[in-house]
Amino acid sequence: MRHGRSVIHVAVTRATSRYTGDAMATPTVPGRILLVDDDPAIRESLAAALDPTRYVLVSAADGASALAVAEGFSPEVVLLDLGLPDIQGLDLIPRLRELDELAGIVVLTATSEISVVVRAMRLGADNFLAKPVSLETLNDVLGRTLIARRRDRQLRALVARAAGPDAPVLIGPSRPMRRVVDLIHQVADTDATVLLEGESGTGKGLAAEMIHRASARAEGPFLDMNCAGLSPTLLESELFGHEKGAFTDAQQAKPGLLEIASGGTVFLDEIGEMPLEVQSKLLKVLESRRFRRVGGIRDISTNVRLIAATNRDLKDALQDGTFREDLYYRLNVFAINIPPLRHRADDILELAHHFLGELNRTMGTRVEGFEPAASDILKHYYWPGNVRELRNVVERAVILVRQGQIRSHHLPADLLKPSRTGAAAAVRPLAESEAEHVTHALEVTGGNIKRAAELLDISRTTLYNKIKAHKIRVAD
16 A cells, blocks of 8 residues: 655655664674565665665565565565555565564554554564654664574574584594584684585585584575576676666666675585686675676675585686686685595495484484495495485485385395495595595694605605695695
8 A cells, every 4th residue: 555755754864873783883794674665755765765884675565576575585674564555564474474583574654553563563573663754763673673683593593503403514424524524614713715626416515504604604694506507697697686677687676696695605506617707707706895786887895705616626627718717716715625425435324324314304204224235235336426316315215115124125226236336346546545545644744744755655745746636735
């Protein structure tokens, strides 16, 4: 329901807010605000009046649009007008709560009836503002709601990081995985850009989420995007956002991941597939923390941490000219190599049992474990699809068994082929064993080349050559 342009008055001279909480003391982490109001004059006036260093504002004209926007934008606070053309604003409150129970909801309305206020609060609204409202009052309420909800998210994140069953974790007692987890913990509490390297299915996305959840940005957004298979135009729009009319289908302005995730982390998977024209713009973000939306003329600042991942050797991409050298060195501040599952034989059964317990809970099954013959097949299979393939194999077996134990015949035929199992499959290539042996020597000696060479009974020159050949990262 439209109330007319004179109903809400937002001061264009921006009164100074009395609110001085720490959420407002961090202008580099703007709050994500969704305004739901069918009056375009109100949407335009608030967009012009709210300080962009404090808030990223996205608008919706009706309830359906609000729900669609909220699902992708993940607003921290919703400014909700109760008179909407397609749904009562009060009925929208519980639906917004279903999408995000920690989002703040501030009701804006022309009525001051106490019964409406009480019902809104009972449905989950945090505050209530009667129109007209000054910018000073709005800033105060937005600030208080934002900091309260951020504290709730921080508490939730801390609990999850400590003991939550859904907290991301890389499973495995093997030495290579212990090394990966140690590196994650070392880099998490910094803002360094991280490059995760490893084959598809090794858990690079999980490692990225672990870094985010263990960092000071844990209460901020964690947004991910796969760079493969997207056209340069679409990839650029998703990453940087676009202005209204920037291209044919740009019916309204849209913030990109780098804007929405300010204060949090953006994870770019398969970074090696990013087109060169987008690489140059990403380089600017890493250098200046500023960018422009597609079709925009205004620089936007962002406070985002970038984690990238690749399943290919980016140095090969440098050689063939498909990846920028300057971007590579900007990304490669702290590289972590996630080893393939075939190099982590000690992890296979522990991972399989972890997936089994997870699937029993979600599927309501009662599978007790693996018979020895089935365990032996799992342990000696080559796992070209890595951890992802192992999880799929366990899920298939659980569907077949439902209760009892998983036997050999419950496993896919590929795992039973002689070429894939048995003693021959357990023999690893010499180069792989050598790389792990050299890495272990460097770990034992704390990266001391002289002592590691002595342990390996080779010269320092030979050790340097092996480090270079196997692309082993030496701790400083």
